[in-house]
Amino acid sequence: MTPGGLLAATLRGRRVVAAALLAISLLAWAGVLRFASSMTAVAASPMAGMPGMEDMPGMVSPVMPFAALLAMWVVMMIGMMTPGVAPMLLLYQRVGEQAAKTGQGFAAVGWFLAGYLSAWLLFSVAATLAHALLQESSLFAPFSMSTDARLGGAVLLLIGIYQWLPVKDRCLTQCRAPLQFIQQHGGFASDARGALRLGLRHGLYCVGCCWALMLLLFVVGVMNLVWIAALMVFVLAEKLLPEGPLLARLAGIAAVVAGARLLAMVPA
Numbered sequence: 001m002t003p004g005g006l007l008a009a010t011l012r013g014r015r016v017v018a019a020a021l022l023a024i025s026l027l028a029w030a031g032v033l034r035f036a037s038s039m040t041a042v043a044a045s046p047m048a049g050m051p052g053m054e055d056m057p058g059m060v061s062p063v064m065p066f067a068a069l070l071a072m073w074v075v076m077m078i079g080m081m082t083p084g085v086a087p088m089l090l091l092y093q094r095v096g097e098q099a100a101k102t103g104q105g106f107a108a109v110g111w112f113l114a115g116y117l118s119a120w121l122l123f124s125v126a127a128t129l130a131h132a133l134l135q136e137s138s139l140f141a142p143f144s145m146s147t148d149a150r151l152g153g154a155v156l157l158l159i160g161i162y163q164w165l166p167v168k169d170r171c172l173t174q175c176r177a178p179l180q181f182i183q184q185h186g187g188f189a190s191d192a193r194g195a196l197r198l199g200l201r202h203g204l205y206c207v208g209c210c211w212a213l214m215l216l217l218f219v220v221g222v223m224n225l226v227w228i229a230a231l232m233v234f235v236l237a238e239k240l241l242p243e244g245p246l247l248a249r250l251a252g253i254a255a256v257v258a259g260a261r262l263l264a265m266v267p268a
Contacts (some may be wrong), residue, residue, distance in 0.1 A: 017093045017109055021086050023124060028079030035072045036223040037213075039064075069131050077214075079186060080232040082208065084239050085116050088178040095188050103164035106188070107195035115199025116206070123207045129215065131222065149266045152219045156259030162212040163252025171208035172248060175239050181205070210235055211250075 085246040089109055096106040096123050105230070134210060162168055182188055189195045213231055220227045234251065 003219065004262070014090055014093055018086070018088055019087065021082055023199050025079055025082045028075050028082065031075035032079050032223075032225070032228065035075065036123050036225055039223050063136070066132055070124060070128040071130070073127045073128070074121060074166035077120040077124050080235065081210070082117070083232065084206065084235055085113065085202075087115075087240070088181075089113060091178045091182070092148060092188060096181075099190070104190065106190050107192045112188075112199035115196040115201075116203035118196075118200050119149065119203025119207050123211060123214070130218070134218065149262050153220050153259045153261075153263035153266070156262060159212045159215055159254030160252040160257075160259060162243045163248050163255065167214075168248065171205045171246060171247065172238060174202070174205040175209050175245055193225045213219065216255075225256075 089112065092109045092112050096109065099106045115177055174184075182198075185198060185201060189198055213235065216231065217224065217227065234247070241247065
């Protein structure tokens with residue numbers, strides 16, 4: 001293949017990866033919008049939650065079953081976290097193209113992405129368990145904000161403190177430097193199992209970086225589209241901007257202040 005042909009193939013491969021990530025994100029966001037629309041309609045129903053209403057045609061109980069909650073969290077996490085892995089996947093694609101020039105086999109980039117998303121699937125299971133427990137209590141409104149200032153304040157304090165912990169810094173560093181991550185973990189794997197395992201490890205670092213931020217949804221509303229979008233943008237800023245670590249700490253301060261103010265509102 002001529003140099004011009006190699007360059008064209010390289011650009012085409014990167015465009016395919018970028019287009020696939022965009023398609024996955026858009027499909028996930030379409031699912032998020034559908035969940036949000038359904039939950040809003042149920043919450044707005046004057047008969048929602050009344051005994052026996054879930055058995056009537058067209059009526060849905062506001063207490064979502066576990067499977068629906070899990071699907072909601074999985075779709076939401078895919079939509080929010082797929083854009084953040086784009087730099088790593090484009091690096092993977094470039095390394096794979098260089099390996100192909102020397103005749104070396106290389107696992108498809110999809111295996112790495114599958115491993116990365118598997119980490120967020122695990123987080124989604126944990127978030128769903130917490131959501132299921134909370135929606136059975138009087139402390140939490142399934143469709144809106146936390147109904148208890150103590151719960152909301154405690155969650156905000158947890159988020160704020162975590163943003164300043166060394167473990168947050170370590171995980172954020174791994175997410176911010178794709179090449180450094182690959183070098184520290186033995187390089188890209190040429191086989192599918194190795195690529196899947198490496199993607200899972202990278203995803204776990206990203207979960208370690210962002211899991212506390214995701215808890216904010218339990219305070220502002222699990223299907224609050226504005227906050228979902230804001231969190232996605234903030235996570236991208238943390239990972240991509242030079243000021244990412246500073247943004248993380250500033251967000252921690254803001255969360256602590258908000259949590260303290262919310263707890264101060266609790267009657268003695």
